[in-house]
Amino acid sequence: MYxxxxxxxxxxxxKLMRIAAPEIAKKxxxxxxxxxxxxxxxxxxxxxxxxxxxxxxxxxIVFQVVGKSxxxxxxLKEGESILNFLGPLGQPSEIKKYGKAVxxxxxxxxxxxxxxxxxxxxxxxxxISIIGARNEKMLFYEEEMNSVSDHFHIVTDDGSRGNQGxxxxxLCDLLESGEQIDLVFAIGPVPMMRAVAELTRGHGIKTxxxxxxxxxxxxxxxxxxxxxxxxxxxxACVDGPDFDAHxxxxxxxxxxxxxxxxxxxxxxxHWHQCKCRG
Amino acid sequence: xxxQEPNVRIHNFDEVALxxxxxxxxxxxxxxxxxxxxxCSSGCPVGVDIPGFIELIKERDFLGAAKKVKESNNLxxxxxxxxxxxxxxxxxxxxxxxxxxxxxxxxxxxxxxRERECGVETPPLPEPQGKKVAVVGSGPAGLTVAADLAKLxxxxxxxxxxxxxxxxxxxxxxxxxxxxxxVKGEIDYIKGLGVDLKVDSLIGRIQSVDELLxxxxxxxxxxxxAGLPNFMNIPGENLNGVYSANEFLxxxxxxxxxxxxxxxxxxxxxxxxxxxxxxxVAMDSARCALRLGAEEVYIIYRRSEKEMPARAEEIxxxxxxxxxxxxxCAPTRxxxxxxxxxxxxxxxxxxxxxxxxGRRRPVPIEGSEFIMEMDTVVMAIGNSPNPLISQTTPDLExxxxxxxxxxxxxxxxxxxxxxxxxxxxxxxxxxxSAMGAGKRAAAAIxxxxxxxxx
Ligand SMILES: Cc1cc2nc3c(=O)[nH]c(=O)nc-3n(C[C@H](O)[C@H](O)[C@H](O)COP(=O)(O)OP(=O)(O)OC[C@H]3O[C@@H](n4cnc5c(N)ncnc54)[C@H](O)[C@@H]3O)c2cc1C
Ligand SMILES: Cc1cc2nc3c(=O)[nH]c(=O)nc-3n(C[C@H](O)[C@H](O)[C@H](O)COP(=O)(O)OP(=O)(O)OC[C@H]3O[C@@H](n4cnc5c(N)ncnc54)[C@H](O)[C@@H]3O)c2cc1C
Ligand code: SF4
Ligand code: SF4
Ligand code: FES
Numbered sequence: 180m181y182x183x184x185x186x187x188x189x190x191x192x193x194k195l196m197r198i199a200a201p202e203i204a205k206k207x208x209x210x211x212x213x214x215x216x217x218x219x220x221x222x223x224x225x226x227x228x229x230x231x232x233x234x235x236x237x238x239x240i241v242f243q244v245v246g247k248s249x250x251x252x253x254x255l256k257e258g259e260s261i262l263n264f265l266g267p268l269g270q271p272s273e274i275k276k277y278g279k280a281v282x283x284x285x286x287x288x289x290x291x292x293x294x295x296x297x298x299x300x301x302x303x304x305x306x307i308s309i310i311g312a313r314n315e316k317m318l319f320y321e322e323e324m325n326s327v328s329d330h331f332h333i334v335t336d337d338g339s340r341g342n343q344g345x346x347x348x349x350l351c352d353l354l355e356s357g358e359q360i361d362l363v364f365a366i367g368p369v370p371m372m373r374a375v376a377e378l379t380r381g382h383g384i385k386t387x388x389x390x391x392x393x394x395x396x397x398x399x400x401x402x403x404x405x406x407x408x409x410x411x412x413x414x415a416c417v418d419g420p421d422f423d424a425h426x427x428x429x430x431x432x433x434x435x436x437x438x439x440x441x442x443x444x445x446x447x448x449h450w451h452q453c454k455c456r457g
Numbered sequence: 458x459x460x461q462e463p464n465v466r467i468h469n470f471d472e473v474a475l476x477x478x479x480x481x482x483x484x485x486x487x488x489x490x491x492x493x494x495x496x497c498s499s500g501c502p503v504g505v506d507i508p509g510f511i512e513l514i515k516e517r518d519f520l521g522a523a524k525k526v527k528e529s530n531n532l533x534x535x536x537x538x539x540x541x542x543x544x545x546x547x548x549x550x551x552x553x554x555x556x557x558x559x560x561x562x563x564x565x566x567x568x569x570x571r572e573r574e575c576g577v578e579t580p581p582l583p584e585p586q587g588k589k590v591a592v593v594g595s596g597p598a599g600l601t602v603a604a605d606l607a608k609l610x611x612x613x614x615x616x617x618x619x620x621x622x623x624x625x626x627x628x629x630x631x632x633x634x635x636x637x638x639x640v641k642g643e644i645d646y647i648k649g650l651g652v653d654l655k656v657d658s659l660i661g662r663i664q665s666v667d668e669l670l671x672x673x674x675x676x677x678x679x680x681x682x683a684g685l686p687n688f689m690n691i692p693g694e695n696l697n698g699v700y701s702a703n704e705f706l707x708x709x710x711x712x713x714x715x716x717x718x719x720x721x722x723x724x725x726x727x728x729x730x731x732x733x734x735x736x737x738v739a740m741d742s743a744r745c746a747l748r749l750g751a752e753e754v755y756i757i758y759r760r761s762e763k764e765m766p767a768r769a770e771e772i773x774x775x776x777x778x779x780x781x782x783x784x785x786c787a788p789t790r791x792x793x794x795x796x797x798x799x800x801x802x803x804x805x806x807x808x809x810x811x812x813x814x815g816r817r818r819p820v821p822i823e824g825s826e827f828i829m830e831m832d833t834v835v836m837a838i839g840n841s842p843n844p845l846i847s848q849t850t851p852d853l854e855x856x857x858x859x860x861x862x863x864x865x866x867x868x869x870x871x872x873x874x875x876x877x878x879x880x881x882x883x884x885x886x887x888x889x890s891a892m893g894a895g896k897r898a899a900a901a902i903x904x905x906x907x908x909x910x911x
Contacts, residue, residue: 202664216620220713220719220720222712222720222721222722263656263657264657265620265658265659266659267662267663395708395712396618398618398843398845400684400685400703400843401686401707402686402704403701405695412694417845431796434697435695437697442725443723445718446718446721446723449718450718
C-alpha cells in the first residue's frame with residue numbers, strides 16, 4: 180500500500196497528490212512515469228512523475244479528472260492509501276546542454292514539463308517557458324515554472340491571466356523574432372503537441388513531445404501503447420514516452436486514444452450508480 | 458473426463474474440464490502397467506515418477522500420490538492442466554502404441570486437487586543459511602527456484618513487475634483453462650515457505666541486477682519470460698480493434714475485463730474476430746473472444762492442423778465451441794475505416810518441402826488474396842524476451858532475439874552469480890520446461906553458495 184502524504188486541489192478538476200514511495204523516488208528522473216491502481220478492481224492508470232523528493236521519499240503526481248478512475252482517485256484523502264504504484268517507467272528525458280530551450284506545457288501538461296524544465300535549467304540551458312490553460316482558475320505551478328525559467332510566459336484561452344491566446348502564439352512570435360532556439364519540449368493535449376511540431380518543423384528545431392497513448396502494463400508486454408514514429412511502430416511505455424515530434428503520427432494517436440470512449444462512459448455511469456446505492 | 462457442455466461454457470469463464478471423480482481416477486490408474494523402465498517418466502521434462510504415483514492411486518492413497526509427484530514437480534495442479542502431455546509423458550506411454558495412453562496429466566491433476574482440498578501442509582523449514590537470493594519474475598521458472606531455495610533455508614526475495622504474481626499463469630492462460638485460485642494457492646504455499654514477494658517491482662528500473670548483487674543478494678535468478686509481443690509489420694496493424702494476444706489476454710485475465718464494469722478495465726470485441734496464429738496463445742485468445750461475445754471467431758494459421766503447436770485438447774475444445782479454423786492462409790494487410798478494423802486481407806498457402814524443423818514449409822499462392830470482413834484482430838504470432846534486463850546489465854550476453862545465454866545444465870549466465878531459466882533462455886516454451894530449468898538452477902545456486910562449484 181502506498182500512502183497519500185499530501186493532496187491538493189490545483190483547480191476544480193486538477194489535483195496534486197504526493198505519495199510515499201521511497202524506492203521509486205530514489206530512482207525517478209524527469210520524463211518518467213508511474214502506473215498506479217487504486218484497489219483490486221481498478222485499472223492501471225499511467226501518470227507522469229510531476230516531481231520527486233529523494234530525501235522525503237515521495238513522488239508527486241498531478242492529474243486531471245476526466246473519467247471514472249481519475250474521479251475516484253480524486254476522492255481519496257491525505258492519509259489514505261492506494262494499492263499499487265509501479266515505477267519509474269519509461270526512458271528519462273534526454274537532458275543535456277542544448278543552449279536555448281523552450282519548454283511548453285498545456286493544461287495538465289504543465290505538471291510533467293516542470294521537472295524537465297528544471298533539469299534542463301540545472302544542465303545549464305537557457306530556459307524559456309510557456310504555460311497555458313483554459314482560464315486563470317485552471318492554471319497551476321506558476322511559481323515553480325517561473326523559478327526554473329529565464330523567461331516565462333503565461334497564456335489563457337480567455338485572457339483571464341497572462342496573454343490571451345494559445346501557447347503556440349507565443350512560440351510563433353519567438354520563432355518569427357529570429358531568436359536562436361536549440362530545443363523545444365512540449366507536453367499537453369495531442370492537438371497542442373501536433374501544432375507545436377508543425378511550427379518547429381519548418382525551422383528545423385529539434386522538438387520532443389511526451390506521448391500518452393492508452394496503456395495497460397507499462398513494461399513493454401502488451402503493445403497496447405504502440406505509436407507510429409517515422410516508419411516504425413514504437414511502444415511508448417518502454418521506447419518513450421518522449422519522441423521526436425516531427426516523426427510522430429499524431430492523427431493515429433488521437434484515434435487510438437478514443438478506442439474505449441463508449442466503455443469509459445459506461446464505466447463512469449456504473450460507478451455513479453453504485454455510489455448512489457451506497 | 459467430464460467437461461462443461463460447449464453451448465453452456467461459451468457463456469462463462471468457469472473451468473471447462475471438470476476433472477475425474479475418485480472412481481474414474483482409480484479406474485484410469487488400474488490401466489497402468491507399472492512398466493519397469495518407466496518410458497513415460499523419460500518423456501517428462503522433470504522426470505516425475507509416474508508409475509510410482511499411479512500405484513498409490515490404485516491403493517487409494519491420494520495424498521501419498523500427490524507427495525510422490527511433488528518430489529519432482531512443485532506445481533502438479535497446474536501441470537496436470539496445461540502440460541502438452543501428448544507430446545511429453547503420454548507420448549511415451551507403453552499403452553499408447555496399441556491403444557490409448559494412460560491419462561497421466563488428468564491423474565496428476567486429480568491427486569493435486571485432492572491434496573489442495575485437504576489443505577496443503579507447509580513442510581518443516583531448515584535452519585536459515587544466512588544467504589540471500591533474488592528471484593526476478595514470478596512465472597513458473599521463478600516460482601520453482603524460489604520454492605526450492607526456500608526449502609533449503611535460503612532467504613529468497615522474489616521481484617515481480619506486475620501487481621499479481623504468477624507470470625503467464627496469471628496474465629495469459631485464461632480462467633476457464635487454469636483457474637486463478639489454483640495459481641494463488643500455489644503462490645500462498647510458496648509465501649508460506651518464507652519467500653518475500655515484492656510486486657510492482659520492475660527490475661532494470663527500480664533496481665538493476667548489479668544493484669541487487671551490491672545490495673547483499675549472494676545470487677540472482679532471472680526468470681523474466683518471453684513477454685514482448687511480436688507483430689507482423691503489415692499495413693493497418695495500429696488500427697483500433699487490433700490487439701496483441703498479450704494485451705487481449707492481459708485485459709481479459711489479469712485485469713478481469715470479462716467482468717467489466719465491475720472491474721474497471723474494458724475490452725472491445727466485435728461480432729467478427731480473427732486470431733492469427735496456431736499455438737496455445739492463439740487458442741486461448743479465440744476462446745476468450747467467443748466468451749466475450751464475438752459471434753464468429755476464426756483462427757488464421759499458415760500451416761495445416763497437424764502442424765499447429767497448440768495442445769491437442771485445446772484445439773479440440775476450441776472447435777467444439779465453434780471456433781473456425783482457417784488453415785493454410787495468412788494476413789497480408791488489415792483494412793480500416795475511420796480508424797477501426799473493417800476487414801482482413803489474407804493470402805492462401807500450400808505446403809512445400811519440409812524445413813529444418815521437419816514441418817512442411819508453407820508457400821504463398823500468388824494471386825490467391827481474399828478479403829474477410831472483421832471487427833477484431835488478435836495477433837498471436839509469438840513473443841520475444843523483454844530486453845530491459847539485458848539492456849541494463851552490461852555483462853549479460855544475449856543470443857537470438859535477445860534470449861539470455863545460459864548453461865542448459867545450471868542456468869549460469871555469462872555473469873558470475875547470475876542464473877537464468879525459462880522462456881527468457883529458451884524463447885517461448887512450456888510451463889514444465891520453465892519449471893525444469895528452475896529446478897536445475899536452484900540446485901546449481903545451492904552448490905554455488907555452498908562453494909561446491911569450482
Ligand atoms: C505516460 C502517460 C502519462 C500520463 N500522465 C498524466 C498526468 O500526469 N496527468 C494526467 O492527468 N493524466 C496523465 N495521463 C493520462 C491518464 O492516464 C488518463 O487520463 C487516465 O488513465 C484516464 O482514466 P479515467 O478512467 O479517469 O478516464 P477514462 O474515461 O477512462 O478515459 C479518458 C481518456 O483518458 C485516456 N485513457 C484512458 N485509459 C487510459 C490508460 N489506461 N492509459 C492512458 N490513457 C488512458 C483515453 O484517451 C481516454 O479517452 C498519462 C498517460 C500516459 C500514457
Ligand atoms: C496465452 C498462453 C498460453 C500458454 N499455454 C501453455 C500451455 O497450455 N501449456 C504450457 O506448457 N505452456 C503454455 N504457455 C507457455 C508458458 O506459459 C510459458 O512457457 C511459461 O509461463 C514460461 O515461464 P517463465 O517463468 O519463464 O516466464 P513467465 O511465465 O513469462 O513469467 C515471467 C514473469 O516475469 C515478470 N517480469 C518480466 N520482466 C521483469 C522485470 N524486469 N522485473 C520483474 N519482473 C519481470 C513478468 O511480469 C512475468 O510475471 C502459454 C503461454 C501463453 C502466453
Ligand atoms: S509434469 Fe507434465 S509432462 Fe511431467 S508427468 Fe506431469 S503432465 Fe506429464
Ligand atoms: S508407460 Fe504408461 S503404462 Fe507404463 S508405467 Fe508409464 S503410464 Fe504406466
Ligand atoms: S503499455 Fe503495454 S507495452 Fe506499453
